[in-house]
Amino acid sequence: MRKFRREAAPEFLAGRWEAWGREWEERQRKGGSFHWHQVDGEMVNQRLLPGLRAQTQDHCSFCDAFPVSPPSDPTIEHFRPKSRFPREAYHWPNLYFCCRFCQQQKRERYEEDALRPDADDYEFERYFRCDFTTGMILVNERASPEDQRQARATIDLYGLNRDHPAWRKQQRYLRDRARDRPLDDFAYRDFVDG
Numbered sequence: 001m002r003k004f005r006r007e008a009a010p011e012f013l014a015g016r017w018e019a020w021g022r023e024w025e026e027r028q029r030k031g032g033s034f035h036w037h038q039v040d041g042e043m044v045n046q047r048l049l050p051g052l053r054a055q056t057q058d059h060c061s062f063c064d065a066f067p068v069s070p071p072s073d074p075t076i077e078h079f080r081p082k083s084r085f086p087r088e089a090y091h092w093p094n095l096y097f098c099c100r101f102c103q104q105q106k107r108e109r110y111e112e113d114a115l116r117p118d119a120d121d122y123e124f125e126r127y128f129r130c131d132f133t134t135g136m137i138l139v140n141e142r143a144s145p146e147d148q149r150q151a152r153a154t155i156d157l158y159g160l161n162r163d164h165p166a167w168r169k170q171q172r173y174l175r176d177r178a179r180d181r182p183l184d185d186f187a188y189r190d191f192v193d194g
């Protein structure tokens with residue numbers, strides 16, 4: 001889970017996201033299901049995806065899979081689930097570019113301790129380390145107990161060590177390259193590029 005910097009919210013969301021959130025809250029109360037709004041004949045999620053995708057250079061915000069393409073289609077992940085936080089369904093800071101695998105792991109679950117890759121104080125090495133031999137993302141044992149709890153919650157929530165195509169790629173990469181160069185954040189990203 002590589003850190004990224006969030007860009008400013010797209011202009012078309014400003015002044016609308018709150019009303020859309022309240023509308024969804026109301027529809028949910030009546031037992032309705034979630035549908036993205038349309039703006040100028042285009043679904044809001046389709047309109048948001050390019051900007052969200054650009055922020056992470058096309059990598060899944062959570063497992064770092066790249067490129068996010070079928071069978072793991074690009075999706076928009078609501079960090080705080082839209083079922084439980086309906087008013088945040090269109091709130092820009094709550095929306096993340098995400099692969100289908102991560103989203104299917106997490107579904108509508110929410111974990112207060114989970115980490116956000118765009119948080120100011122987030123750094124991969126602060127919370128995690130990578131096992132060279134297996135490609136597994138592990139909790140940084142030198143982190144504070146609180147940081148370790150957050151790291152564990154994030155790994156569990158998004159299933160970061162599950163049997164995932166990106167993860168198999170990581171293992172291949174590790175076998176071939178880990179002996180030759182030290183592992184840093186960029187190398188970690190390269191697992192899934194390689």
Ligand SMILES: [Zn+2]
Binds near residue numbers: 062063065
């Ligand atoms: Zn993912």
